[in-house]
Amino acid sequence: MQKSDFYRGTIHSLASSTIMNLTLKIWRQRNRDDAGKFATYQISNVSPDMSFLEMLDVLNVDLIKKGDEPVAFDHDCREGICGSCGLMVDGRAHGPGRGVATCQVHMRSFRDGDVVVIEPWRAGPFPVIKDLIVDRTSFDRIMQAGGYVSVKTGGAPDGNAIPISKHVSDEAFDAAACIGCGACVAACPNSSAMLFVAAKISHLALLPQGGPERKARALRMVEQMDKEGFGNCSNNYACEAECPKEISVAHIARLNREFLKAKLT
Amino acid sequence: MNSLVSFYRSSIGKKVVMSLTGLFLCLFLVEHLVGNLLLFANDGGHLYEEYSQWLVSNPVIRVIEVVLFASLFGHALSALVVWIKNRRARPVKYAKYRLDENAELASRITMLGGSVIFLFLVVHLWSFFVPLRVTGTTMTAYQLVVQKFSDPWFCAFYLFALVVLGYHLKHGFQSAFQTLGLMHKKYQWLLGLTAFVFWFVLPAGFASLPVYFYFFSPPTPSAVVLGVQ
Numbered sequence A: 001m002q003k004s005d006f007y008r009g010t011i012h013s014l015a016s017s018t019i020m021n022l023t024l025k026i027w028r029q030r031n032r033d034d035a036g037k038f039a040t041y042q043i044s045n046v047s048p049d050m051s052f053l054e055m056l057d058v059l060n061v062d063l064i065k066k067g068d069e070p071v072a073f074d075h076d077c078r079e080g081i082c083g084s085c086g087l088m089v090d091g092r093a094h095g096p097g098r099g100v101a102t103c104q105v106h107m108r109s110f111r112d113g114d115v116v117v118i119e120p121w122r123a124g125p126f127p128v129i130k131d132l133i134v135d136r137t138s139f140d141r142i143m144q145a146g147g148y149v150s151v152k153t154g155g156a157p158d159g160n161a162i163p164i165s166k167h168v169s170d171e172a173f174d175a176a177a178c179i180g181c182g183a184c185v186a187a188c189p190n191s192s193a194m195l196f197v198a199a200k201i202s203h204l205a206l207l208p209q210g211g212p213e214r215k216a217r218a219l220r221m222v223e224q225m226d227k228e229g230f231g232n233c234s235n236n237y238a239c240e241a242e243c244p245k246e247i248s249v250a251h252i253a254r255l256n257r258e259f260l261k262a263k264l265t
Numbered sequence B: 001m002n003s004l005v006s007f008y009r010s011s012i013g014k015k016v017v018m019s020l021t022g023l024f025l026c027l028f029l030v031e032h033l034v035g036n037l038l039l040f041a042n043d044g045g046h047l048y049e050e051y052s053q054w055l056v057s058n059p060v061i062r063v064i065e066v067v068l069f070a071s072l073f074g075h076a077l078s079a080l081v082v083w084i085k086n087r088r089a090r091p092v093k094y095a096k097y098r099l100d101e102n103a104e105l106a107s108r109i110t111m112l113g114g115s116v117i118f119l120f121l122v123v124h125l126w127s128f129f130v131p132l133r134v135t136g137t138t139m140t141a142y143q144l145v146v147q148k149f150s151d152p153w154f155c156a157f158y159l160f161a162l163v164v165l166g167y168h169l170k171h172g173f174q175s176a177f178q179t180l181g182l183m184h185k186k187y188q189w190l191l192g193l194t195a196f197v198f199w200f201v202l203p204a205g206f207a208s209l210p211v212y213f214y215f216f217s218p219p220t221p222s223a224v225v226l227g228v229q
């Protein structure tokens, strides 16, 4: 967590249980082909205890009451596990704070009178469908290219019967925590999907069940990633900083290693 | 051959080429600095002259020289291709984008820095390599150094370029190891230390030359005479 985020969070939770009024600048776009533009909304009576998405719900109720079209945004679990709620809030993927999805951001991270800019993820392979919702099927196609194990490996008891050292299983689990939200792409200056692909590659390459296909997997997933039009990694590590699951860029080093090994041998 | 082409076509392939060429350029910088420190011998450039004669006459060095130019070309060209592809990957820009809260300055200015370094290299080669090796000059390498570093603007440009190089390597050196998949928690401290030598000690070493020649070593009379020839 960055210092500024930390202070913002704590000072406000201490100092203000007061109600906030905010100005929201929200990207509105009718459909894929619409050029889209920002619309400005005033929202009052925002409680610091609301989640960011609840605040948008309140806005939408206001809009519906006025007969306006509500703002379309993606969400499902609202507890940081489904990966569908990605929003660019004030220039930060998933808003202020570290290790959280947009649905886990609370309004106490904002101050009364703030202007909050809300945009969809921006990347060629994530075209906007409507307002703040983007099409992330490019991620699905990367998964289809190799993010699986081809044979039945059994259930949990079968898995548990194979001894794996603690640190390896921990590392595989850390990688498996990826929720496919796309914040890594959204935060990256190059719209690179390397952290997402690395998480999937690491997760499977570290475990015995994923071993036999690791070469083909690395080659195919990277090929599909490039085909989708994601950018090249330039090791800025903005992905790791914004990943709600705090997935380490060490997995990107492993992806590079896996890819090189597969190409060279 | 086909697999080499497909390797270079992939996003990781181009980055691997950049990292290998970048590290080779780093290695060259070490040799270049060690050689240049002979200018401090305080013998009117005698030792330095011997060293540069040896370089020119050594066939192995000549081959390395070709590899060096190829590396620089490959590095800069790949950087450009990668950079263009990366800009295209985000056709609609953010209205508000706080990359500064997520990534270090050095990692955000690689292209800008690389371009300054490129410009510097053109000036550098034009000042020393071209007269000494291509067009020919009556001056010795040492005299040329003394003459060039008597110009404050020339020195200032050198120092600026070296700061930029430092920043480029502050990101680039470790980045190359990440690209090659050689990053690991266990020896991160060693890499950090080595990186420090490359991004700080090396540029500082190079910077000592213009500073020394400008402030502490007035040009010898013969150098001045030859310089204005």
Ligand code: HEM
Pocket: A232, A233, A234, A235, B015, B016, B018, B019, B020, B021, B022, B023, B025, B026, B029, B075, B076, B079, B080, B082, B083, B110, B111, B113, B114, B115, B117, B118, B168, B169, B171, B172, B173, B175, B176, B177, B179, B180
């Ligand atoms: C003495 C000269 C140079 C040295 C020693 C050097 C070294 C390096 C190294 C080690 C890297 C890291 C590679 C990686 O991330 O895998 C790098 C990256 C980079 N270099 Fe250079 N470089 C030099 C000159 C240049 C020039 C002339 C340009 C541009 C015209 C340039 C542009 C770049 C760019 C844009 C990157 C970042 C690439 C990325 O992160 O995607 N460099 N450099």
Ligand code: SF4
Pocket: A177, A178, A179, A180, A181, A182, A183, A184, A185, A195, A196, A199, A239, A242, A243, A244, A245, A246, A247
């Ligand atoms: S790596 Fe992190 S930021 Fe990227 S998709 Fe997975 S969870 Fe989201």
Ligand code: FES
Pocket: A074, A075, A076, A077, A078, A079, A080, A081, A082, A083, A084, A085, A086, A101, A102, A103, A104
């Ligand atoms: S709504 Fe599921 S992660 Fe945010």
